Amino acid sequence: MDKVIMHVDMDAFFASVEVIDNRSLRGKPVIVGGMSERGVVATCSYEARAFGVRSAMPIYMAKAKCPNGIFLPVRYERYKEISNKIFDIFNEITTLIEPLSIDEAYLDLTHVNRDSLYIASFIKNRIKKETGLNISIGLSYNKFLAKLASDWNKPNGLKIIKKSDVPKILFPLSIDKVHGLGKKSVKKLNNIGIFTVEELYKLSVNFLVDLFGKFGPEIYDRIRGIDNREVKILRERKSIGKETTLINDTDDEEDIKPYIKSFASSIANIMKNKNLSGKNITIKIRTASFINHTKSKTLTYYINSEEDIYREACSILEKLKLEEKIRLIGISISSFKEKKIEQLSLF
Incomplete structure (x- = not known):
């Protein structure tokens, strides 16, 4: 099925x-x-x-x-209020919902005993009636094609991509429409004369493995309409971070450290509330010429305190060679483990 x-x-x-x-x-x-x-x-x-x-x-x-x-x-807060109303409507249809952001989600309708186009129209009408807003909807037999369909005729779009449509419906598309191909991958393909999905389709799986490693077979399958990713009700949080644009560009570490201190405090509070510890710290900077740089450090132990996060982030910052002034600074922590709470026996 x-x-x-x-x-x-x-x-x-x-x-x-x-x-x-x-x-x-x-x-x-x-x-x-x-x-x-x-x-x-x-x-x-x-x-x-x-x-x-x-x-x-x-x-x-x-x-x-x-x-x-x-x-x-x-x-x-206002956007979140409206988002909650919209997701309440989704929950009337199915509990198999994977939120991607405040305004985007996947719904698995496989076992919903209603025609999918009827459900799409129902959702559109309810959202319009209750919030006054428009929504674009894509329907297909996997996540890649469903997202592609929702982007097809925005705004207020509704499109279905069937198995019989694939792969020809994809051929005219730019390769940057393929999930999994980021800017660097697209540039790499453009450099060898590959700009459309039809051109990408002609490459062998072995060639894509040479080009992209273990992700090569995924790209090969995806443009052939194969995407086995499940709709996940709970998405694992991969990282917790904070970033901000500085008031003034600077190359002075002492100007940057107060921001890191504030971020460390916020991240530590989030982690403690979620009972998490992490061991991978990443510093992100954006230079005055809008070039992003990241540098990470993986610890041999887990941390979640403000002091530890601040200390490790500063140690990474000190190793960055700042050849240009910074306009944005951010830190994040990942590679989590959940702290297990054990109840001790009175005996």
């Missing part, structure tokens, strides 16, 4: 919530994100995207591209 997988993705979610809350913004280029010149775009309306504004773009660049844009601060 083939699976029935749905991918749901709210359209320009943060910006759309702002328009719902303030009807005067309808049809205008709304840009939500950090309000300072050093902030970044969280999301923007489709009117703003027409000017070339994109998520993660620096605010100063967004203002240059869209000088008449309406720039608004992030209201996360």
